[in-house]
Amino acid sequence: MKMIYTSEDRFMVWNVKNTLELAGYDCHIRNEFSAGGAGDIAPIETWPEVWIDNEAQFEAAKSYLKTTVLKPASSGHDWVCKQCGEINSSSFELCWSCGHDAKTN
Numbered sequence: 001m002k003m004i005y006t007s008e009d010r011f012m013v014w015n016v017k018n019t020l021e022l023a024g025y026d027c028h029i030r031n032e033f034s035a036g037g038a039g040d041i042a043p044i045e046t047w048p049e050v051w052i053d054n055e056a057q058f059e060a061a062k063s064y065l066k067t068t069v070l071k072p073a074s075s076g077h078d079w080v081c082k083q084c085g086e087i088n089s090s091s092f093e094l095c096w097s098c099g100h101d102a103k104t105n
């Protein structure tokens with residue numbers, strides 16, 4: 001198991017978990033109920049965490065998150081290559097990884 005996301009914002013943590021589950025990644029939340037311990041231990045250690053159950057899925061899940069819930073609002077035009085799944089900047093017309101043309105999709 002591997003932690004993929006943590007935040008003091010429970011809504012975001014659940015949002016991340018639900019998004020990953022809908023995409024087929026097995027994950028669960030840790031520390032969901034540990035906020036009561038704040039004060040005794042470092043606050044960041046009480047944040048709820050999303051853990052990927054299968055480490056083999058970790059990198060794919062991380063990339064998926066970057067293109068969905070964790071996508072910065074300012075980079076709204078990045079696109080995901082339909083051929084190889086890489087994330088491309090809006091300034092690229094061809095996929096940097098495989099050369100696939102964004103417009104043909």
Ligand SMILES: [Zn+2]
Nearest residue numbers: 081084095098
């Ligand atoms: Zn590509």
